Amino acid sequence: MKTIKSFGELKELLRPFKCSDPGQRTIGFVPTMGFLHQGHLELVEQSKKETDLTVVSIFVNPTQFAPGEDFDAYPRDLDRDAELLKERGVDVLFFPTMDDMYPEGYATYVEVAELGKVLCGKSRPTHFKGVTTIVLKLLNIVEPTHAYFGRKDAQQAVIIKKMVTDLNVGVTIRTIPIQRDPDGLALSSRNIYLSTEERAAALVLPRSLELLRKKIREGMLDVDELRQLFRREVDNVSLVEIDYIELVDLESLGEITVVDPDKTLVAAAVRVGKTRLIDNFILGEI
Numbered sequence: 001m002k003t004i005k006s007f008g009e010l011k012e013l014l015r016p017f018k019c020s021d022p023g024q025r026t027i028g029f030v031p032t033m034g035f036l037h038q039g040h041l042e043l044v045e046q047s048k049k050e051t052d053l054t055v056v057s058i059f060v061n062p063t064q065f066a067p068g069e070d071f072d073a074y075p076r077d078l079d080r081d082a083e084l085l086k087e088r089g090v091d092v093l094f095f096p097t098m099d100d101m102y103p104e105g106y107a108t109y110v111e112v113a114e115l116g117k118v119l120c121g122k123s124r125p126t127h128f129k130g131v132t133t134i135v136l137k138l139l140n141i142v143e144p145t146h147a148y149f150g151r152k153d154a155q156q157a158v159i160i161k162k163m164v165t166d167l168n169v170g171v172t173i174r175t176i177p178i179q180r181d182p183d184g185l186a187l188s189s190r191n192i193y194l195s196t197e198e199r200a201a202a203l204v205l206p207r208s209l210e211l212l213r214k215k216i217r218e219g220m221l222d223v224d225e226l227r228q229l230f231r232r233e234v235d236n237v238s239l240v241e242i243d244y245i246e247l248v249d250l251e252s253l254g255e256i257t258v259v260d261p262d263k264t265l266v267a268a269a270v271r272v273g274k275t276r277l278i279d280n281f282i283l284g285e286i
């Protein structure tokens with residue numbers, strides 16, 4: 001595995017790969033913020049299965065954190081991450097510097113209008129603008145044929161797909177299912193913030209979503225009724241506060257009143273102590 005910091009070095013390394021046999025060789029790209037877990041590694045696995053060369057980036061992107069959020073505290077362990085990626089047979093680890101990504105005077109941002117204002121965008125109004133900006137920058141630098149994202153961040157995946165379509169970026173976006181711990185909690189680099197009590201309490205999030213999935217399967221399709229059911233479940237657990245529970249159209253992320261079993265996103269965010277956790281399930285395909 002080659003570990004690379006500079007754009008120039010990366011371009012140089014990938015150039016022969018891109019030039020020989022054009023159209024035949026594929027580059028898979030997995031953007032991450034590091035502190036890797038099995039969710040990230042499944043993205044790597046998928047990329048390795050589907051492409052000829054896998055590039056993983058690690059960059060904790062400041063523009064997707066609002067002032068007062070956990071940018072400084074966000075866990076980082078580059079050595080451990082590099083070891084894990086090497087073991088998985090990753091070809092290139094790209095970890096750009098802050099100064100290269102956002103040099104003095106940096107001024108350009110990309111925003112996918114309405115899609116970034118709902119769900120997580122309500123409590124994190126600048127978050128998705130930061131995400132789309134960094135992802136587009138990275139796609140322009142790496143120029144992959146395929147890029148891999150987790151459905152854990154379903155809204156992010158929908159937004160990135162829309163950006164890539166709207167801006168004619170020549171990359172195929174692929175998504176993988178949510179990876180969970182055996183007790184059901186979705187893997188997240190932020191789970192490390194949770195105390196033992198908080199972690200136990202946090203299980204109400206996947207449990208309540210699973211209950212909604214079951215109820216939908218049994219024919220409960222009224223959105224208000226489902227949201228109330230989720231709220232009742234979570235309100236029973238101390239330490240956990242609901243940020244939102246929403247059932248929306250999978251493509252437009254717009255409000256719905258009745259579940260469409262073929263294209264609905266059921267997404268929730270909660271706060272457990274100081275930690276904000278998200279989870280979801282999808283009816284349909286993204």
Ligand code: AMP
Pocket residue numbers: 031032033034039040043148149150151152153176177178179180186187188189
């Ligand atoms: P992050 O490092 O949190 O920015 O995440 C990098 C990528 O990993 C994103 O595409 C996430 O959606 C994906 N990811 C994070 N956690 C999970 C998970 N539990 N299951 C699947 N994908 C995940």
